[in-house]
């Protein structure tokens with residue numbers, strides 16, 4: 001049985017260094033990025049295998065590991081066979097920082113290694129293709145590697161990952177022992193609270209879903225968090241997400257986790273706070289030219305994470321901010337990086353359900369199994385509608401109209417006729 005799963009993209013993150021720089025990775029371009037990938041894949045011809053799934057199972061350092069992903073393209077008939085990774089950007093490729101390029105190349109070499117092993121290919125070409133979304137220009141670097149060279153690189157990468165797994169495993173042993181020894185922190189259950197906790201435990205243990213409704217004051221948060229923690233050692237869940245739409249709901253969850261901590265449970269928890277609320281440099285782009293906390297982030301992250309995890313376990317917003325200030329690190333990214341080692345993550349619904357901002361490190365490629373506790377789940381209906389709806393603002397159209405009519409005066413006549421006709425057809429007020 002595979003105990004640990006990781007995507008190729010996540011594995012390549014062990015090569016991160018340098019700055020946070022969202023000029024190249026901003027999620028606002030996600031849809032355009034997908035379209036850019038598809039445009040290139042269509043151009044590559046019949047021999048090109050797009051989105052080729054790759055995976056490998058192996059044993060290293062006592063860990064049973066599966067690594068999986070989807071490589072953008074593979075040309076088995078070229079000489080040598082060629083593996084391609086496509087990245088989209090909005091700058092000239094010569095301005096791309098070398099640290100980012102190295103992480104991209106690391107990802108490509110991991111794909112190439114897996115293909116070379118699985119398909120017994122002794123020599124492979126790799127192509128890192130950059131597509132500029134503004135002028136649609138392609139540029140690429142191509143290199144060739146022997147199977148041995150790819151294997152050496154892969155083993156170095158894997159060693160970084162298994163080092164991290166070793167520390168995670170040690171923590172889990174401590175955590176699981178504390179969970180087995182510790183009891184319900186309040187001694188006595190309130191009326192109805194025990195039934196609720198038992199129902200939650202059974203559902204979680206069987207990997208099923210349950211909707212529960214209970215009156216105020218019964219202690220719902222403890223009645224769900226306690227069984228979710230109790231089930232952790234013997235279940236397939238690697239983490240528990242406590243999702244709440246309100247700050248007050250998150251505070252109650254933090255208080256509950258604190259009470260478990262006081263009762264002897266050794267747990268790591270992280271509270272995720274919205275980027276716009278926790279940012280130390282509001283209003284500026286996340287890049288090293290504009291934000292001190294982005295500059296050199298990944299170079300300082302490793303030592304900071306080690307000290308933080310050695311010295312603390314309950315990472316509330318206040319603690320994350322304190323550590324981030326002391327180490328001159330972006331607090332939002334630090335909370336996300338800490339969440340990799342957390343047993344419990346307290347956050348808003350959107351980090352799980354919103355297609356634009358969900359946590360890709362956990363939910364992309366369906367690699368992990370997590371327990372979700374959804375506080376006041378009735379709110380999810382409205383929030384879900386917001387997440388999956390597009391909004392058209394009249395003010396944006398009016399602004400565009402003003403700009404266009406100023407720049408292209410000849411449009412004025414056509415515009416007037418168009419609005420007259422549309423108001424006649426729809427019987428609606430004109431957009432003047």
Ligand code: SF4
Pocket residue numbers: 020275279280281282284285286287291292293294330331332333
């Ligand atoms: S502190 Fe703010 S601006 Fe700086 S990297 Fe973090 S989120 Fe971006």
